[in-house]
Amino acid sequence: MTSTAKLRFDGRVLVLGCGSVSQCLQPLLLRHLDMDFTRLTVMDFADLAHTVPDTLAAGASYVRERITPDNLADVLGQHLGAGDLLINLSWNIDTGAIVGWCHDHGVLYVDTSVEEWDPYAVQPDTPPTERTLYHRHMQLREQVAAWGGRGPTAVVEHGANPGLVSHWTKVALEDIATTMLKEPDRLARPLESARRTRLEEALADRDYARLAMETGTKVIHISERDTQIGSAPKQVGEFVNTWSVDGFYEEGIAPAELGWGTHEPELPEFAFTHATGPGNQICIARTGITTLVRSWVPVGGPIIGMVIRHGEAFTISDHLTVRDGDRVVYRPTVHYAYLPTDAAMASLHECQMTGYRLQERQRIMTDEIVDGMDELGVLLLGHDLNGWWVGSQLDIHEARELVPHQNATTLQVAASVLGAVHWIVRNPERGVCVPDDLDHEEVLAVANPYLGPCPSVQTDWTPRQAAHDPFSAFRPGVGDDQPTPAEPWAFGEFLVR
DSSP states (O other): OOOOOOEEOOSOEEEEOOSHHHHHHHHHHHHHEESOGGGEEEEESSOOGGGOHHHHHTTOEEEEOOOOTTTHHHHHHHHOOTTOEEEEOOSSSOHHHHHHHHHHHTOEEEESSOOOSOTTOSOTTSOGGGGSHHHHHHHHHHHHHTTOSOOSOEEOSOBTTTBHHHHHHHHHHHHHHHHHHHOGGGSSSOOOHHHHHHHHHHHHHTOHHHHHHHHTOOEEEEEEEEOOEESSOOOTTEEEESSOHHHHHHHHSSEEEEEOOTTOOSOOTTEEEOSSTTOOEEEEEEEGGGOEEEEEETTTEEEEEEOOOOHHHHHHHHHTOEEETTEEEEOOEEEEEEEOOHHHHHHHHHHHHTTSOOOSEEEEOSTTEEEOEEEEEEEEEEETTEEEEEEEEEEHHHHHHHSTTOOHHHHHHHHHHHHHHHHHHHSTTOOEEOGGGSOHHHHHHHHGGGSOOOOEEEEOOOGGGGOOOTTGGGSTTOSTTSOOOSOTTSHHHHBOO
């Protein structure tokens, strides 16, 4: 059990959605909020009240209602007003619409992803750039710019990733810089005096963009391997996952997206750039679940992960951009490298075999899990120490001790939302924020007790170490015996062709 002090909150709280993450978060709210729980409401369009008996026993209400474009204002207005808090753990409710309502009514807000009313409304001839999270962020930015002021705090995209990974990136950059300054024997070559001074100044100023540039960080993977296994095997025609099936499917069949670094020598095949906005991202005209890259996690070792689109690829690369006037002088490449459970991988393969038709039978693994962990973190590469990983290694056994009947994946997300709630209540007039705008130490102080071991470790791993191809002699330009490239940290070195 954690020792985090309870957070006093006198307003009303509406938890929108009662899926796997919401069911995991609610015990944490009961544990950490000092409030009258008759002022807590859980809302979902499905009848899931039986899944949260402790919440209801504490005095909370359960409302069965589906939010639509036509009823959003009326339904939210029945449960929320100025000074209240909306925790949005639903899906397919337009972020701009719900954040706009909260802004107009003085309601605090947090969610875990930027959503649309119907993400499948786009047609096959819609350009990939208009099917991206980048496109959604640009729409939200335009909306927020018209408000002109701060307003009530609304934190968008604050789950495990996006969310915690932005905070871990700051931890990693601090630890890399500190090690470079204090342990020169670990460096291949001494630090020049001017560079040492720049590192010290960036560290003192908590200027993370400058830290990233001065450490020489070129690539940031959000590297994850989920090894949780269950006693009930996946059945034919069933999609099994450790978190939302619909959410995984929707983001998985969207274009691969990544923050694009200034060190990159060339765009990948089928890449598209953005004509408006900061231009910190590209997308690829192929699904995220079929775009594979080599990456690494400390316990699992080398992995091959999927470049599934996630909001952190946008926000981290944007916040770590260094400009000289209007000219971009530095930016790292940032993207997800996700290896989910064996059951989820089999589910994806079956889904692909049926033309991406999502299986009707779906299951979130909880009590049937017998072993495994979700190892999720950030892998910073290309700097003077080669590689550095910071993240969570939460196994199912510790997760169950902390919150019974939950799994490691949902607890990582719920812990992050809890950390965001603490920050929001203490900072109620900060306007619309992304995770990178929050104080990482404040958030992690609340979340860390629920995340298992959270190492910050150096690694000598490179993408070439696991790039062996048995037929490289017959495929020019492929394999581990190729000449060292001019840019060893280019995206093409990680891409599995």
